[in-house]
Amino acid sequence: MKFFIDTANLDQIVEAQNLGILDGVTTNPSLMAKEGITGQDNIMKHYVDICNIAKDGDISAEVISTDYEGMVREGEALANLHPNIVVKIPMIKDGVKALKYFSEKGIKTNCTLIFSAGQALLAAKAGATYVSPFIGRLDDVSTDGLALIEQIRTIYDNYMFDTEILAASVRHPMHIIECAEIGADVMTGPLSAILALLNHPLTDIGLEKFLADYAKGNK
Ligand code: E4P
Numbered sequence: 605m606k607f608f609i610d611t612a613n614l615d616q617i618v619e620a621q622n623l624g625i626l627d628g629v630t631t632n633p634s635l636m637a638k639e640g641i642t643g644q645d646n647i648m649k650h651y652v653d654i655c656n657i658a659k660d661g662d663i664s665a666e667v668i669s670t671d672y673e674g675m676v677r678e679g680e681a682l683a684n685l686h687p688n689i690v691v692k693i694p695m696i697k698d699g700v701k702a703l704k705y706f707s708e709k710g711i712k713t714n715c716t717l718i719f720s721a722g723q724a725l726l727a728a729k730a731g732a733t734y735v736s737p738f739i740g741r742l743d744d745v746s747t748d749g750l751a752l753i754e755q756i757r758t759i760y761d762n763y764m765f766d767t768e769i770l771a772a773s774v775r776h777p778m779h780i781i782e783c784a785e786i787g788a789d790v791m792t793g794p795l796s797a798i799l800a801l802l803n804h805p806l807t808d809i810g811l812e813k814f815l816a817d818y819a820k821g822n823k
Contacts (some may be wrong), residue, residue, distance in 0.1 A: 605784045608662070608792035610772065612639045612650065616795045617657050623798075628661035629654050630736070630772065630792040632670065632692070632716070648685060655686040664714045664734075666692035667702075673704040686779045690714045690733060695723045700730045707731025714770060721755040728760060728767040734790065739783075740773035750771070753786050777801050 606627035609620045612635040620626040620628035631654070636642075641650045651665045661684070667678040675698060683706075690712040693699045699715065706713045707730065715727035716733040719742060727735045737756060739749025756769050773781040774793030777800040783791050 606790040672698040703730035736772035738773035
């Protein structure tokens, strides 16, 4: 399972990269705004900074346009920034056309705002590299986000689609573990959810005892 971090915060990306487990970064316009990154030039520069930190990882950069021509224009400019850029396209009608365009040009895409199996099927048909079902936002409206991951896994396996399932809107460590059990190809979440995987009280108690026993025997 690939681990992506869902942030535009450079310090957090550095921390995840230094941990040695980072396979990529996802961003969106809200995450960029949260870091105070505004204006086209600054936004483009920030994507390059992220690419330089995350080395070989795939970096999702989202288009703002909602019409086909605009998405193609913006996506090409984003893809030209760095070879690791993945053009993030919303699941709308013109977005499906843009996914097909980029797929034929060999440019990687991430189809975002996926909330149903039908949307995931369309994105795969159009040749998306990744689809991003937002599991946390489904859970927020009393709908089972993980059930959607299972449904998409079944459909993609039935027809051997190459599109990778990128479980997005991950909120906590159990989301990550359950996505791994189901067989999501990738998860993207906050650094806090990734670091929470480290924790177990028996690990802390066990380490404390080992160190205490060592100290007793090596006074
Ligand atoms: C995915 O690419 C999105 O950036 C993200 O996972 C959305 O998560 P949220 O629901 O926590 O905003």
